[in-house]
Amino acid sequence: MFVKQLYTGCLSEAAYFIESGGVAVVIDPLRDIDVYLDLATERNATIKYIFETHFHADFVSGHLELAKATGAQIVFGPDAETGFDAYVAKDNEEFAIGALTLKVLHTPGHTLESSCYLLLDEQKAPYALFTGDTLFVGDVGRPDLFSGDLTKEELADLLFDSLNNKIKTLPDHVIVYPAHGPGSACGKNLGPDTHSTIGDEKSSNYALLATDKQAFIEEVTSGLTTPPSYFPINAKINKEGYDALQGIMKKAMQPLTPAEFKQKSKEGALILDTRPATEFGDGFVPGSISIGLEGRFAEWAGSLLPFDKEIILVTPVGKEEETVVRMARVGFDNVNGYLNGGYPAWEAAGEARDMVISIEPDELAMDLPHDENLVIVDVRKPAEYASGHIKGSINLTLGDMTDPGTMADFDENHNLYVHCQGGYRSIIACSILKREGIHNLRNVEGGYNKMKDEKGLEVIQEKSVLN
Template sequence: MIIQQFFTKKIAHSSYFLGGDKVCAIVDPRRDADMYIEVAREMGTRITHILETHLHADFISGHMDLAKKSGAMIYGPRSANFDFDYVPLSEGDFFEIEDMSIKVLETPGHTPEHISYVVTDRSRGEDPVALFCGDTLFVGDVGRPDLFPGRAEELAFKLYDSLHEKIMKLPDTCEVYPAHGAGSLCGRAMAAKRTSTIGYEKKFNYALNISDRREFIRSLTHGMPDAPDHFGRCTDINRQGPVKVSNLSPLEELETSIFSSLAAGNNVLVLDVRNFEAFGGQHVPGAYSIDIDSNFPTFAGWLLPPEKDILLVSGGYGQAVEASIQLRRVGLDRVYGYLTGGMYAWVTAGYPTGHVPQLSSHELHQRVIQGDATVLVDVRAVKEYENFHIQNAINIPVAELRERYVELDPAEETVLICGSGQRSSMGSSLLKQKGFEKVFNAAGGMRGYAEAGFGPECPLCTLPWASFAGRSNMGSSGI
């Protein structure tokens, strides 16, 4: 038996190759599925099974593309009611892949239809050796049960049983292979380690050590980070069966005149994926700013209206292609083309541009201590703000700016700040679309502000794997 993990950064998603000598299964595949075909060939195996643990909310699954390319059957929860041909599975169902026996457990809680796969390698023994648990159990955490409005307590109740009556009864030596790691919003406090064992989680996972059911439910139904807009959309798309990537239109190279004409359409948006400094210097008026080096797919799925065609401004063809791949991972398929020659071509063709001045930490601090008539908007998540913020800063998380911009005065000078400058650039672009002209971005964000000596170290900013939603329960400090 061979298990190989594939970790997709930014969405922090783990999929798996489960192989024997001649055939193999792919568990919870991502949408751009060619790598599974390549690995199967390298291993000298044929993909015969595609195993889905649940209807994924944070990304579009690759089951349809992989099935077409490999000829493998799709297996998934019976209660998911997929709108395509698949092998429906329920509690106690059983199938084999060479010397591997795979038993199905129904493990609802994160989602109503969730199942897990328990693998026994009969060539070595009769004890379960691996658990593909999707989003039921993570390293250091468990799946959040609050993604279905009005059902959080019901699903938390079921999650308790799934964990205590089924998963925790597996042998301590059984290896745990979850579908997500640190940085995903499918949980709250996942560890950076990507695999574990049942025994280790029983000993150290905070959620598994809450023995009282009522306290477990309370813990998992309060204080969860906001769920991005695309979570509900992805669930429906995965149930219906995503459009195959091979059927999507190729990325068009658009000259400035064509790009400008298309961008003027009512059903079109311009997305600038360059870094925030470049966006601040010159950008197409009305463009969204989402730095591709940020948690790009999550914020794109959260902020961009899915019913609109997308035109890209990038640092070149390769960056535009990468952006389109990441957009498709969250169900944004209407990527039409990108601006050939980038902003250089745009400005040399004489088209108008927008600007967002960038403030250094020192410039921002001078405004703070001098009491300048500046509105400081902290666009981080609430818990991040509570943990560490500048005195008198207003907290409006970046996604909420789409509606809460009305709380701000477009005539006033407005400075936006986040952890680094990326989310605040997103927020700046949203305010610019709403007619705000005096918008500034705090380059370096709270991290730079602390490093410059103007405040205590931001605990979240120093963790490279920390979720932007905030993972700390520490008290607040206003500075």
């Protein structure tokens, strides 16, 4: 038996490769499939099935790419309706993987078609459960995503039954392998680990500890933040199908001279700069949006960038292909070239440049008492803001900054001091503000992590929210 978790940190996503006797299956693959093909070669195995736990909303799955490359059959659980050839399995149906068996457990609740896959060992004993977004470490999948006509309360009702009738009845030693780990927006508050056991989850996961259905429904449906805007787009792509990555890469991997790059920008292409936040702040092509590869790149790209507009790239030299692949993972098929030679080529051509001025928290503390037009803009999530923020600051969540009207209260007299928790999101926010014509701003280096310890900056909490 060979079971390998393939974890992608920037998406908090886990795919799985299972092999026995030269027969392999992949569960919830990403769109770039080389890692699965390489594993099959390494194990001298043939990929026979591609199992999907549900229609993913937070990334574009590699099921179609992998099926085309290997001839493997795509398998969904009950109630799945696809725009492409796929096998819709029955509840409790079993699939042979060499000497192993994979059993379908239909577990609606996160979505209607959500299913878990129970791996039985050579003796047909339960060994591991691949739970998709039905069960996470310390949490469960939120019931308010791509869910047809059902309300989140109705889906939570189904989820309670799925957990109690299909999952809690399994032996305690069974390993839990979820589709996501900490940081994923597919749950409310995932635990720090990427795998667990049924026994551990039964003893610590609030959703498996719940015995009253109505109380469970209220708990699971309360406190849900607005899901990222790209979730329904990705879910639709995964349900209906998509173009091959090879063609997307060919279009995207076009090197552009500074003059060609400038012309595309004039014609309406959006400029995305994926260099580290600190490098971006020191100088960038005017009008660029910064989303550095070093952070949760794909998630922020999906949340902030348009899917229907041409995008051109400024990347660290040598990171062009990585950038395109990571964008394709969340459904971006609209990249049409990159600045050849990166930002240094733009500078060398003598083109216009912009920058973001960054200051230390102590400078903000000195300016605060003497500037009546000073506005501290905290771009963290509401829960982060509530747990502690600088007195007098406003909370303009980064994910909301592309919505019309969110910046209407700023005027040319305001001096904006923008911060997040550590510095990554605030540079993104500054780039968006500058693109909207708001240039009188400063980025506070180190964000709230450094600001909370600075004398002269008073920290307060929103206790009503926390309680």
